[in-house]
Amino acid sequence: xxxxxxxxxxxxxxxxxxxxxxxxxxxxxxxxxxxxxxxxxxxxxxxxxxxxxxxxxxxxxxxxxxxxxxxxxxxxxxxxxxxxxxxxxxxxxxxxxxxxxxxxxxxxxxxxxxxxxxxxxxxxxxxxxxxxxxxxxxxxxxxxxxxxxxxxxxxxxxxxxxxxxxxxxxxxxxxxxxxxxxxxxxxxxxxxxxxxxxxxxxxxxxxxxxxxxxxxxxxxxxxxxxxxxxxxxxxxxxxxxxxxxxxxxxx
Amino acid sequence: xxxxxxxxxxxxxxxxxxxxxxxxxxxxxxxxxxxxxxxxxxxxxxxxxxxxxxxxxxxxxxxxxxxxxxxxxxxxxxxxxxxxxxxxxxxxxxxxxxxxxxxxxxxxxxxxxxxxxxxxxxxxxxxxxxxxxxxxxxxxxxxxxxxxxxxxxxxxxxxxxxxxxxxxxxxxxxxxxxxxxxxxxxxxxxxxxxxxxxxxxxxxxxxxxxxxxxxxxxxxxxxxxxxxxxxxxxxxxxxxxxxxxxxxxxx
Numbered sequence: 001x002x003x004x005x006x007x008x009x010x011x012x013x014x015x016x017x018x019x020x021x022x023x024x025x026x027x028x029x030x031x032x033x034x035x036x037x038x039x040x041x042x043x044x045x046x047x048x049x050x051x052x053x054x055x056x057x058x059x060x061x062x063x064x065x066x067x068x069x070x071x072x073x074x075x076x077x078x079x080x081x082x083x084x085x086x087x088x089x090x091x092x093x094x095x096x097x098x099x100x101x102x103x104x105x106x107x108x109x110x111x112x113x114x115x116x117x118x119x120x121x122x123x124x125x126x127x128x129x130x131x132x133x134x135x136x137x138x139x140x141x142x143x144x145x146x147x148x149x150x151x152x153x154x155x156x157x158x159x160x161x162x163x164x165x166x167x168x169x170x171x172x173x174x175x176x177x178x179x180x181x182x183x184x185x186x187x188x189x190x191x192x193x194x195x196x197x198x199x200x201x202x203x204x205x206x207x208x209x210x211x212x213x214x215x216x217x218x219x220x221x222x223x224x225x226x227x228x229x230x231x232x233x234x235x236x237x238x239x240x241x242x243x244x245x246x247x248x249x250x251x
Numbered sequence: 252x253x254x255x256x257x258x259x260x261x262x263x264x265x266x267x268x269x270x271x272x273x274x275x276x277x278x279x280x281x282x283x284x285x286x287x288x289x290x291x292x293x294x295x296x297x298x299x300x301x302x303x304x305x306x307x308x309x310x311x312x313x314x315x316x317x318x319x320x321x322x323x324x325x326x327x328x329x330x331x332x333x334x335x336x337x338x339x340x341x342x343x344x345x346x347x348x349x350x351x352x353x354x355x356x357x358x359x360x361x362x363x364x365x366x367x368x369x370x371x372x373x374x375x376x377x378x379x380x381x382x383x384x385x386x387x388x389x390x391x392x393x394x395x396x397x398x399x400x401x402x403x404x405x406x407x408x409x410x411x412x413x414x415x416x417x418x419x420x421x422x423x424x425x426x427x428x429x430x431x432x433x434x435x436x437x438x439x440x441x442x443x444x445x446x447x448x449x450x451x452x453x454x455x456x457x458x459x460x461x462x463x464x465x466x467x468x469x470x471x472x473x474x475x476x477x478x479x480x481x482x483x484x485x486x487x488x489x490x491x492x493x494x495x496x497x498x499x500x501x502x
Contacts (some may be wrong), residue, residue: 108359112477119473146473183491216487222370222397225483226363232480233487236467240434240488 001075003137004059004068006040011145012073013043020148021076022049026062028070029053037070063137078135081151083161086124087168095189097238098170100126102158102206103197104227107133111142112228113195118146120235121242125152126161131197162209165192172210174202175230177223179213182237191238195231252326254388255310255319257291262396263324264294271399272327275301279310279321288321314388329386332402334412337375338419346440348489349421351377353409353457354448355478358384362393363479364446369397371486372493376403377412382448413460416443423461425453426481428474430464433488442489446482 003012012020025044027037044051059068086098099117104110110133117125133139134154140147155161162172171188175195194210196202207213216225216233225233254263263271276295278288295302310319337349350368355361361384368376384390385405391398406412413423422439426446445461447453458464467476467484476484 112480115477116480119467119469119476121470142477144475144477149473216370217490218370219372222400224395225370226366226393226479228477228480229363229367229483232476232483236484237487237491239468 001077001137002063003073003075003140004063004065004071005141005145006036006069006071008140008145008148009040009044009071009073011148013040013047015148017047020079022047023074023076024050024052026052026054026059026072026074028059029055030070033070040071065137065141078140078147078152080135080154081124083126083153083155083164086126086151086153087165095242096170096191097122097235097242098124098126098165098192099231099235100158100162100165100172100192100194101128101132101196102194102202103128103131103200104195105131105133106198107136107138108142109133109198109226109228110135111139111147113231114139114143114147114150114152116228116232116235118143118149120232120239122150122235124150126158127152127154128158129154129156158203159205159209162192162194162206166209166211171212173212173214173234174207174210175234176202176207176213176215179215181217182214182234183217185212185214187238187241193231193234193238195227195234198227252328252388253314254324254326254391255314255316255322256392256396257287257320257322259391259396259399260291260295260322260324262399264291264298266399268298271330273298273300274325274327275303277303277305277310277313277323277325280304280306281321284321291322316388316392329391329398329403331386331405332375334377334404334406334415337377337402337404338416346493347421347442348373348486348493349375349377349416349443350482350486351409351413351416351423351443351445352379352383352447353445353453354379354382354451355446356382356384357449358387358389359393360384360449360477360479361386362390362398364482365390365394365398365401365403367479367483367486369394369400371483371490373401373486375401377409378403378405379409380405380407409454410456410460413443413445413457417460417462422463424463424465424485425458425461426485427453427458427464427466430466432468433465433485434468436463436465438489438492444482444485444489446478446485449478 170190
C-alpha cells in the first residue's frame, strides 16, 4: 500500500519504533526538492528505512495521486489495533471518548472523522469490517496523517462491540436525526459516540445497544448534516464540556 | 448544467416560481421507478416544466455521475444572488449569520459548508470569483440541494466585501489556527464567519479586515481541522449561543 503526502510521513516519523512496518520511502528525484522535503528525508534516514528516488511520472504510477507532494511511503498494511489495546490502559483521569462508525462508506468522510477525532482529543475509532470504508491511502491523506495518532479497530460486529464497551464502563451515545438535543446531553466520563451510514444512518440493532440518542438541533426542514460535519460538531461539543481538564500536556 | 439527485429536485421544487430557470427534467425510463420518483415527476409536471425520459446510459452520459438517483435537472446556470439581496431585508430579530469563504477550492468542502450553513440557520454564503470552487453539480449534490435555500453571492474582492458587511452592521470573525478560543468568543447579533483556503488559510488582506480571530481549541500537536469540519463546529456553536430565539417557525 502506497501512502503519500508530507503530513503523512511526518506522523509516521513520530510513531514509536516498531509500530509500523515501513517497506520503503520514495522521494521525488526533482532537484527542486525544498528544505521541508530534505528534513523528512533526514528523518527517514535516521530511522534506518530504505530510501529511493523516482520521477514524478513513477510516483504517480505507484500512488495514482498527482498531489503526492513528492513523497510516497510503502507499507505492507495499515496497522489496525485490537479492541483490548484500545480499552487499556484507561485514559488519565478516567475520561475517555471513542468514536464508533456504523457503515461509513465514503473514504473522505472516514478520513475527516478520524482527523476531527484526533483534533478533539478522542481516544480511538471503531469501524466495521462489512459495508464500511477501511483505511485506504485516501483516508490516510484526508486525515492529514492523524490516523496514525489513534488506535483504529476493525470489528466484525458493531453491536456486540458496544456491549463490550458498556462492560468496560462506557456509555453509548448514538447520533440520530431525532433525539434529545446534543446541547442538553450530559456525557458520561467514558463516552462512545456512534455515527451511522451516510444515507441510512445507524442500524436498528446498533441503536438498540445505545444508552442515549442525541441529535444536533437544526433548522426546520433540514433533516441531516454530512456525517463528517455531525461528528465534528458532536466531538467538539464533547471537548468543550470536558474543558481544560482533559487537555494533556504538550509532549 | 446538469444537476442530479432526488434531494436536489425536491429543493428546486420548493423554490418560489421564477427563482430558477429550469430547462428540463430528465427521469429514468426504467419501469422500476418507485413511488418517490413518481411524486417528483408529478411535482415537476405541476410546475409546467419540460419532462423527458432516458435510459441509465444516457443519464450517465449527461451528468457523468452513476449515483444520479434516476433524475437530472438541466438548468442554464446556478442562480447566484447579489450582495444587496443578501443584506436586505434584515433577518427577524436583527440577528444574522453569514459565511464568507476565502478561496475554498474543494467542491466537496464547499458543498458540505453550504449544507452546514443551511442546517445551522445561516443566512447566506459569500464566495470569491478567483481561485475558488464555484457552485458546480457536485457542490449542489454534496449540499444535498440545500444550496438552493440560501443566497450564494460571488464577489471579485472578498476584502472589499467585508468592508461592506461592516458598514451594514456585521462584525467579522476570521477562523484561524491561532486566536482566542471559539468557546470564549462573544458573537455580535450580526456575525460574518470567515473561513480560508484548505492549505493556506485566510489571506492577510482578508484577515486584516476582520474584527476578531477565533480558533477551535484542539489537541496539542494538531494544527488544523478539515475546513468543512471547522465550519460545522463554528456554525453550530454560533447556533447554540443564539439558542431557541433564532429558530424560525416551521413553514
